[in-house]
Amino acid sequence: MDKSYVSHLECSISGKQYEANKVHGLSDAGRPLLVKYDLQKLKKEVSRDDISNSKVDGLWRYFPLLPVADPKNRITLGETITPLIQLDRSVNYNNKDKGCVLVKDEGRLPTGSFKARGLCMAVSMAKQFKLDHLAIPTNGNAGAAMAAYATHAGIKSTVFCPDDTPDINVREIQSLGADTYLVNGLINDCGKIVGEGKDKVGWFDVSTLKEPYRIEGKKTMGLELAEQLNWELPDVIFYPTGGGTGLIGMWKAFLELKELGWIRGKLPRMVAVQANGCAPIVKAWESGEEHAPLWENAFTKAAGIRVPVAVGDFLIIRAVRESNGFAMSVSDKDIMEARDRVSAVDGCFLCPEGAATLTAYEKAITSELITRDEKVILFNCATGLKYPLPKVLNQLDKDKNINYEQFI
Ligand SMILES: *Cc1c(COP(=O)(O)O)cnc(C)c1O
Numbered sequence: 521m522d523k524s525y526v527s528h529l530e531c532s533i534s535g536k537q538y539e540a541n542k543v544h545g546l547s548d549a550g551r552p553l554l555v556k557y558d559l560q561k562l563k564k565e566v567s568r569d570d571i572s573n574s575k576v577d578g579l580w581r582y583f584p585l586l587p588v589a590d591p592k593n594r595i596t597l598g599e600t601i602t603p604l605i606q607l608d609r610s611v612n613y614n615n616k617d618k619g620c621v622l623v624k625d626e627g628r629l630p631t632g633s634f635k636a637r638g639l640c641m642a643v644s645m646a647k648q649f650k651l652d653h654l655a656i657p658t659n660g661n662a663g664a665a666m667a668a669y670a671t672h673a674g675i676k677s678t679v680f681c682p683d684d685t686p687d688i689n690v691r692e693i694q695s696l697g698a699d700t701y702l703v704n705g706l707i708n709d710c711g712k713i714v715g716e717g718k719d720k721v722g723w724f725d726v727s728t729l730k731e732p733y734r735i736e737g738k739k740t741m742g743l744e745l746a747e748q749l750n751w752e753l754p755d756v757i758f759y760p761t762g763g764g765t766g767l768i769g770m771w772k773a774f775l776e777l778k779e780l781g782w783i784r785g786k787l788p789r790m791v792a793v794q795a796n797g798c799a800p801i802v803k804a805w806e807s808g809e810e811h812a813p814l815w816e817n818a819f820t821k822a823a824g825i826r827v828p829v830a831v832g833d834f835l836i837i838r839a840v841r842e843s844n845g846f847a848m849s850v851s852d853k854d855i856m857e858a859r860d861r862v863s864a865v866d867g868c869f870l871c872p873e874g875a876a877t878l879t880a881y882e883k884a885i886t887s888e889l890i891t892r893d894e895k896v897i898l899f900n901c902a903t904g905l906k907y908p909l910p911k912v913l914n915q916l917d918k919d920k921n922i923n924y925e926q927f928i
Pocket of ligand 1: 633635661662728760761762763764765766767824825869874901902917
């Protein structure tokens with residue numbers, strides 16, 4: 521189908537409308553632009569069953585609810601529907617309903633993280649608009665995803681990372697064809713360089729929420745969850761929140777699905793999870809603020825959620841509030857302990873950000889914010905393999921007598 525149902529774009533703070541078929545960054549008010557669809561028309565022409573019967577595996581099966589009109593511009597690196605995995609040994613053992621807590625394992629996507637969803641969409645739109653140079657600040661995963669999709673589409677890419685970004689990520693980005701730079705600062709410092717270079721270099725700024733389409737890509741997490749769960753959404757979603765694209769995107773998906781009449785019942789409570797060492801959204805939420813000021817001296821081993829300031833802060837807080845959810849921060853110590861426990865006990869390799877959602881879940885149970893019989897989704901946003909892992913200490917000398925009793 522050579523069309524899209526996009527009607528226009530809208531400023532998320534002022535409601536001002538913008539034309540769809542033009543290149544846009546932020547709105548005039550300096551805030552994110554949201555993509556709006558003609559859902560009434562879509563509802564008449566497309567049914568939920570059309571989606572369920574689609575032969576396409578992966579996020580492009582939701583194309584009627586996505587912005588890329590021409591199939592030729594829909595770039596793919598083989599995105600897959602990411603599985604829901606039960607943590608029956610480490611978490612569900614004392615739940616009445618086994619399978620109550622499910623991990624959506626986004627580590628299966630190209631470049632090993634859910635950043636693939638957002639960047640697949642943003643780079644596909646860049647292709648549609650014939651942009652020839654993209655730039656991005658990144659803590660690792662977004663840069664890798666952008667490099668992969670841009671290179672696949674023949675578009676030049678430049679990536680700026682804080683110089684303490686895990687080595688594996690920066691090497692991955694460079695290997696995937698991006699001009700890659702290490703910067704002596706945090707992601708917001710890198711973002712400033714990308715912003716300032718716009719006029720001087722002519723690249724397009726693909727920073728989180730500074731262009732309209734990464735949200736649409738991340739929205740597919742919500743669409744996919746709905747379809748996977750037979751169009752009945754879970755009670756609670758725990759989301760590791762950095763810039764918040766995924767949380768905002770999923771909430772947008774649920775509202776669109778509701779308007780289409782494709783889902784029934786209550787929408788999930790959205791929980792924004794951050795690390796104690798970088799929790800601007802949690803702080804703002806707890807003090808009832810609409811916006812979250814810059815968090816000084818941000819630190820956490822969960823690099824994906826080390827985001828000291830977010831342009832979409834109010835959209836995250838709004839989704840959390842509208843959904844009757846909450847925001848919560850957890851310690852790095854608990855995060856790493858949860859990661860090691862789940863991999864060893866359940867065979868499911870979480871990244872630290874994913875492990876943060878499990879830690880938050882356990883805290884929420886203890887503090888009675890949720891109950892054990894609620895259906896919960898935890899987002900594991902990247903493969904655990906991209907992060908430093910505990911060293912193996914056991915040694916064995918093949919030339920000496922082996923004491924086999926030690927293996928019992
Ligand atoms: C980017 C990222 C996050 C945060 O996602 P947002 O949607 O930007 O809030 C969490 N975890 C990992 C591994 C990431 O790469």
